[in-house]
Structures are given as C-alpha cells and as structure tokens.
Amino acid sequence: MKLDDFTSIFPKLPGAMPIWHGTVNAQDLYSLCEQVKQAGGKLVSLWGSDETEKGGHYALHVSLLSIDGMLVLTLTVDQTKPAFPDLSVLFPAANRMQRSVTDMLGLHPTEAGDQRKWLRHSTWPDNVHPLRKSFDMNTRFTPEEDNYSFVTVTGKGVHEIAVGPVHAGTIEPGHFRFSVVGERVLKLEERLGYKHKGIEKRFEYMTLQQGAKLAGRISGDTTVGYAWAYAQAVESATLTTPPPRALWLRALFLELERLLNHIGDLGYLGNDAALAFGFIQFWILKEDLLRMNGDLFGHRYLMDRIVPGGVTHNLDNSGLLRISEMLNHIKHETGILKDIYDEHAGVQDRFLTTGFVAPDLAAQLGLTGLAGRASGQAWDARAQFPCIPYDQLDVQMATHRNGDVAARVTMRFEEIFESVRLIRLMLEQLPAGELSAELGNANEGVLGIGWVEGWRGEIMVALHVGENNRIHRLHPHDPSWQNWPVLEHAIMDNIVPDFPLINKSFNLSYSGVDL
Amino acid sequence: MLQIIKQILLTGNKTEAPPQPNDAMRNGVQQINAQILNHVGRALAIRHVDAGSCNGCELEIHCLNNAYYNIEGLGINFVASPRHADMLLVTGPVSRHMEIALKRTYDATPDPKLVVAIGDCGCDGGIFGESYASCGKVANVIPVDVTVPGCPPTPTEILQGILTAVSSNK
Ligand code: SF4
Numbered sequence: 031m032k033l034d035d036f037t038s039i040f041p042k043l044p045g046a047m048p049i050w051h052g053t054v055n056a057q058d059l060y061s062l063c064e065q066v067k068q069a070g071g072k073l074v075s076l077w078g079s080d081e082t083e084k085g086g087h088y089a090l091h092v093s094l095l096s097i098d099g100m101l102v103l104t105l106t107v108d109q110t111k112p113a114f115p116d117l118s119v120l121f122p123a124a125n126r127m128q129r130s131v132t133d134m135l136g137l138h139p140t141e142a143g144d145q146r147k148w149l150r151h152s153t154w155p156d157n158v159h160p161l162r163k164s165f166d167m168n169t170r171f172t173p174e175e176d177n178y179s180f181v182t183v184t185g186k187g188v189h190e191i192a193v194g195p196v197h198a199g200t201i202e203p204g205h206f207r208f209s210v211v212g213e214r215v216l217k218l219e220e221r222l223g224y225k226h227k228g229i230e231k232r233f234e235y236m237t238l239q240q241g242a243k244l245a246g247r248i249s250g251d252t253t254v255g256y257a258w259a260y261a262q263a264v265e266s267a268t269l270t271t272p273p274p275r276a277l278w279l280r281a282l283f284l285e286l287e288r289l290l291n292h293i294g295d296l297g298y299l300g301n302d303a304a305l306a307f308g309f310i311q312f313w314i315l316k317e318d319l320l321r322m323n324g325d326l327f328g329h330r331y332l333m334d335r336i337v338p339g340g341v342t343h344n345l346d347n348s349g350l351l352r353i354s355e356m357l358n359h360i361k362h363e364t365g366i367l368k369d370i371y372d373e374h375a376g377v378q379d380r381f382l383t384t385g386f387v388a389p390d391l392a393a394q395l396g397l398t399g400l401a402g403r404a405s406g407q408a409w410d411a412r413a414q415f416p417c418i419p420y421d422q423l424d425v426q427m428a429t430h431r432n433g434d435v436a437a438r439v440t441m442r443f444e445e446i447f448e449s450v451r452l453i454r455l456m457l458e459q460l461p462a463g464e465l466s467a468e469l470g471n472a473n474e475g476v477l478g479i480g481w482v483e484g485w486r487g488e489i490m491v492a493l494h495v496g497e498n499n500r501i502h503r504l505h506p507h508d509p510s511w512q513n514w515p516v517l518e519h520a521i522m523d524n525i526v527p528d529f530p531l532i533n534k535s536f537n538l539s540y541s542g543v544d545l
Numbered sequence: 546m547l548q549i550i551k552q553i554l555l556t557g558n559k560t561e562a563p564p565q566p567n568d569a570m571r572n573g574v575q576q577i578n579a580q581i582l583n584h585v586g587r588a589l590a591i592r593h594v595d596a597g598s599c600n601g602c603e604l605e606i607h608c609l610n611n612a613y614y615n616i617e618g619l620g621i622n623f624v625a626s627p628r629h630a631d632m633l634l635v636t637g638p639v640s641r642h643m644e645i646a647l648k649r650t651y652d653a654t655p656d657p658k659l660v661v662a663i664g665d666c667g668c669d670g671g672i673f674g675e676s677y678a679s680c681g682k683v684a685n686v687i688p689v690d691v692t693v694p695g696c697p698p699t700p701t702e703i704l705q706g707i708l709t710a711v712s713s714n715k
Binding site for chain 2: 151152153154160165167168169170171173195196198199200201202203223224225226227228229231232243244247248249250251253294307309310311313314316317320324330331333366367369370373539540541544
C-alpha cells in the first residue's frame with residue numbers, strides 16, 4: 031500500500047482535525063510505518079484493545095504523523111497467537127509503548143530485542159493483563175519481587191548512582207540509575223511506572239460524559255490539553271460540533287496553560303542555574319496569572335472548564351479587560367527577565383551546550399513538542415494543522431537547532447510572546463454565541479480521536495466507543511512517551527550536577543505516561 | 546546586576562499574612578509533642594512525597610514557595626530527606642507501585658512525626674479510587690493526622706492544613 035494514497039483510501043474521521051483511520055494487515059502496517067518514516071513523519075502513539083467479546087480478537091492501533099495529517103492504523107491481532115510486528119526498529123519511541131501493550135493486554139511484538147516489562151512492577155503477576163475485558167478492576171494480588179533487569183555498565187572506575195522513586199524535591203516519583211565515572215555520566219537508565227494507578231482501566235467503567243473529569247486529571251499540568259483532546263474525541267464520535275465561541279475560549283484556555291507552564295519552568299530553570307532571583311520573579315508572575323484564572327473562571331488551573339460539547343464558563347467585558355491587562359504585565363515583565371537571563375554570564379554558562387540533543391538524533395528518536403522544536407523538529411499542530419480558531423490566527427512556530435538547555439529556554443521565551451500575541455487576537459475576535467452544543471449519541475464500535483498541541487507537545491486521546499455511550503477503551507497519549515528516552519541521551523557526557531537543570535529543561539510528565 | 550536590583554526594588558514585598566489554623570481539618574490522633582512544638586516558629590522541616598498524584602497538587606505545593614506565600618519566611622522548610630523531616634506532606638491516591646516507597650519514607654522519618662494528606666485523592670482516593678493499581682487514600686497506607694481536601698487545594702488551604710497539624714494539642 032502506498033502512503034501517498036492514504037487520504038483517498040481510508041475514511042477521514044469526522045471532527046476538527048485531519049485524521050484518517052484504516053484497518054490493515056501486518057505487512058501493510060509495517061510498510062506504511064516505514065513509508066511515513068522515510069517521508070519525514072513520525073510515530074505519535076501505539077496502543078492495544080481487547081475486542082474478544084464482540085469480535086473474537088485483539089487489536090493494535092498505531093497513530094502516525096505525516097505532513098498530510100494523522101494516520102491511525104488498526105491491526106487485527108489473533109486471540110490464540112497475540113503478536114504484532116515490532117515497530118521499535120523503525121521508531122525507537124515505540125519500545126516502551128510496546129512493552130506497555132504487552133503488560134496491559136498480553137500482545138507481543140515479534141522478535142523485539144527488548145521485551146522487559148515496563149508499566150508492570152510487582153503489583154500483578156506477568157500472566158495477568160489488566161486491560162483485558164475478563165480482568166476485574168478490583169482484583170488484588172500479593173506483591174512479588176520486582177526483579178527488573180537494568181542495563182549495567184562495567185569498566186574501570188564506573189559506579190552507579192541510584193535515585194528515586196522518592197526524589198529530593200517536590201516532583202513526581204520515578205527511578206533514575208546513573209552509571210558514572212567521577213562526575214561524568216556514561217549512561218542514564220530510567221524506570222518509570224511508579225504512578226500507575228489504573229487510569230485506562232477506570233475509563234472503561236465510565237460513560238462518555240463521566241470520562242471528561244478523569245481526562246482532565248491524567249497530567250495535572252496539562253489539564254486543559256487533555257480535556258480539549260478528550261472533548262474532540264467525544265465530539266468526533268458523536269458527530270457534535272461545538273459552537274464557535276466555545277472553540278475560541280478553549281484555545282484561550284490552552285494558551286493560558288502554555289503561559290503558566292512556560293513561566294513556571296523559566297523560574298525553575300533560573301533557580302537550577304543558581305539565580306534564585308529568576309525563580310522569585312517568574313513565580314510572582316505565575317501566581318498573578320493563577321489568581322486571574324481563579325477569579326475569572328473559578329479554577330486556578332482551569333480544570334473541568336472544557337467539557338464535551340463546549341465550555342462551562344463565559345467571559346464578559348470586564349474579564350476581557352482583566353486578561354488584556356495581564357498580557358501587558360506578562361509581556362513587560364518577561365521582556366525584562368529575558369534581558370537579564372540573556373546577559374547573565376553565570377546563567378548562560380550553565381545553559382549553553384548543556385544537555386545537547388543534535389537535530390539528527392532528535393529526528394531519529396522522535397523528540398517532539400517544545401523540546402523537539404529546540405532541536406530542529408518543526409512540528410506544531412497549531413501552525414500546521416490549525417483547527418478553529420488557530421486557522422484564523424497565523425500561528426508562528428518557534429524553532430531552534432542548538433538543542434541545548436539554552437535553546438529550550440529560548441523556545442519558552444518565544445512561545446510566551448507568541449501566546450501573548452495569540453490571546454490578544456482571541457480577545458479582539460472572540461465570536462458571540464452559545465457556550466455548548468448538545469451531544470449526539472455515539473454508535474458502538476466508533477473510534478474518535480482528539481489531538482491538541484499542548485504546552486509540552488502533541489496530546490492525543492483515542493476513544494473507542496462501547497454500548498450505550500459508554501467507553502469501551504480509552505488511550506491518552508502524552509508527548510513525554512517520546513521525550514523520556516531522549517533525556518537519557520541528553521545527559522550523556524554531562525556531569526551529574528547538571529542533571530536537574532537538563533531534566534527541568536525538558537520537564538516531562540510522569541503521571542501522563544504511567545497512567 | 547543593576548537591572549536585577551532595579552527589578553527587585555520595583556517588585557517590592559509581595560508576602561501576605563498567613564491563614565489561621567482550621568479545626569475542621571483535624572483528623573485522628575495527632576502524634577505531635579512538645580519537642581516539635583518548640584521547633585515551630587523556628588523551623589518546621591517538611592518532606593513532600595508524591596505517592597501517585599496527577600501532579601496537580603504538586604503545582605500548588607510549588608506555589609507555597611512563591612513570594613506571596615513565602616513559606617520559608619514562616620519558618621517552614623521543604624527538605625530533601627525524610628530523615629530531616631518533622632512532617633510528611635503526601636499527595637495522590639497511593640499507587641500500589643508507590644506503597645512500599647511511601648511506607649519506607651514514613652519509617653525513615655524520625656518520631657514524632659506528622660502526616661498531612663493533600664488533595665481529594667489523598668483524603669479519599671479521589672477520582673482514581675481503589676483498584677488493582679491504587680490503594681486509594683493515604684490513610685490506607687500510613688497514619689494520617691490532617692487531611693486537606695480540594696482538587697487541587699489552593700496554597701492557602703495547604704498552608705492551613707500544615708498549620709493545623711503543627712498547632713494541634715496547643
Ligand atoms: S486531588 Fe486533584 S489535583 Fe490533586 S492529585 Fe488528585 S486529581 Fe490531581
């Protein structure tokens with residue numbers, strides 16, 4: 031099957047984004063993945079589902095990004111021999127996703143080199159797969175030994191530093207194992223999955239309406255991104271079109287979320303480079319913005335403000351004015367702070383060349399989102415596949431090729447200024463009208479996909495509809511899946527004390543991938 | 546440098562008055578004794594443990610360090626090791642994968658110690674509840690003194706929870 035034809039062969043899914051879906055055999059799946067890769071495209075996500083009750087088989091789903099849009103492929107997987115082609119040879123980012131499919135559903139990639147468990151620790155045995163329909167969410171097991179085999183580095187003077195899961199700061203839990211010589215890092219190996227709390231299984235006990243709240247809690251710092259992607263997926267499956275005003279307000283929320291995270295990160299990046307002044311300044315700004323959100327929309331992080339069909343909160347003229355003043359404040363303060371960061375020799379010394387990811391390595395490993403754009407990977411759905419209202423705002427994508435901490439810092443500054451510009455336009459052009467549309471019914475078996483450019487990168491939500499507007503299967507995808515493995519490369523040859531700075535410059539989600 | 550000093554002066558002092566302790570948040574038998582009470586006012590050492598949150602509660606804990614709440618100015622410090630801590634601030638439903646780590650962190654914290662569970666998830670399991678993968682509320686795994694509901698609770702509410710715990714038996 032030829033990639034060029036996919037938009038004509040496969041049906042386009044209803045909804046806001048250019049997404050096509052088709053069912054293929056194993057050979058075509060591999061071949062299409064190969065063609066997407068050769069054409070400069072990339073893997074977004076990979077997940078499985080249990081169709082044994084109605085269809086007598088399992089399924090593997092793969093979503094890919096090409097310049098034409100998103101291509102979602104479904105492969106029927108035999109119940110008695112649940113295997114699928116190993117895609118990690120094409121897309122290294124598939125490694126952990128495939129291992130999760132094995133843990134959660136018991137489907138195996140054929141001949142994959144790395145078949146270690148990923149999401150499963152010691153809580154449930156290896157012959158149990160929680161996302162199988164026969165598995166009851168409330169089953170309990172007696173934990174066994176974890177026995178995870180880390181890759182060990184040997185050689186003269188090599189020793190290991192093991193960190194976590196409980197870290198020394200207010201951050202999410204995960205385990206990092208450094209192999210070092212002196213202070214120089216030879217290798218970092220990550221072990222995640224500590225926050226696995228059964229999100230995907232829980233979705234399967236919910237209706238399409240109920241799922242919205244859980245979607246907004248997959249990764250708290252991206253609550254708007256996930257809520258919007260979830261709403262898109264439901265709206266696609268139910269053939270619902272939200273009113274224009276709701277779509278504009280959603281984009282406003284998404285850009286406010288981007289501002290919050292970028293501003294907070296810039297503060298911490300200053301702090302990690304020993305400029306406490308930067309933390310104090312940026313976090314005053316962040317608190318100002320949070321309070322504005324709380325006053326105008328009733329939640330500091332805008333949780334649950336986007337619901338399937340529309341949004342819950344309106345914006346009046348005094349609110350418009352308040353946001354407009356806040357934008358002036360942010361632009362003014364951030365401008366001053368950018369000059370200070372740029373001219374501070376100590377800060378620049380820590381930022382420049384640290385945690386370097388070359389553009390070709392970024393392309394090979396699939397580095398995505400903000401971190402990808404800092405290493406020459408020019409993907410931003412707001413600019414390339416603009417839905418309402420981005421199609422009317424001419425989003426300017428920021429990209430850099432230096433790939434170091436400094437580049438990821440500069441990206442954040444530039445995206446703050448761009449978000450300020452976008453929000454200004456939104457305030458000027460916000461259409462009048464309703465805040466939500468009534469949801470239609472979804473047919474069983476329908477697939478709905480949501481796809482939003484969150485502050486970290488692309489957020490995708492895949493919804494497989496069950497009976498009576500219930501969720502049969504839901505897979506949320508966080509860009510951290512792609513970027514965590516690249517962090518292992520970014521730290522190589524750097525010194526251990528630079529790890530917090532490098533880690534912060536990526537600021538990846540644990541909860542978003544542990545699920 | 547001049548620009549930094551100018552910006553500091555222009556910013557001024559943002560720190561606000563702290564909230565009052567809230568009796569409604571008290572929960573169970575609190576282990577506080579005179580020794581810790583003596584510490585309060587000079588330095589209360591807190592170790593935060595994320596036991597499986599969505600990271601939303603962490604965002605608000607971070608805010609406690611901003612200039613508006615200025616928690617260090619009140620004599621409250623976040624420390625890097627449970628061995629230095631008087632109090633554990635625990636977020637999230639406790640994922641089963643974090644159960645042992647949380648218990649070990651609790652055991653590593655010297656007595657007498659206080660535990661404050663943060664957020665709807667910490668209080669009752671929240672939207673994640675109990676399952677094959679989640680132990681639910683923090684109190685299902687370690688003893689809890691004070692619970693602070695909210696999703697996520699605001700920095701003021703979290704601070705109120707902390708002050709409520711340390712001011713018990715006063
Ligand atoms: S209480 Fe809310 S914000 Fe806190 S961890 Fe739970 S879902 Fe996230």
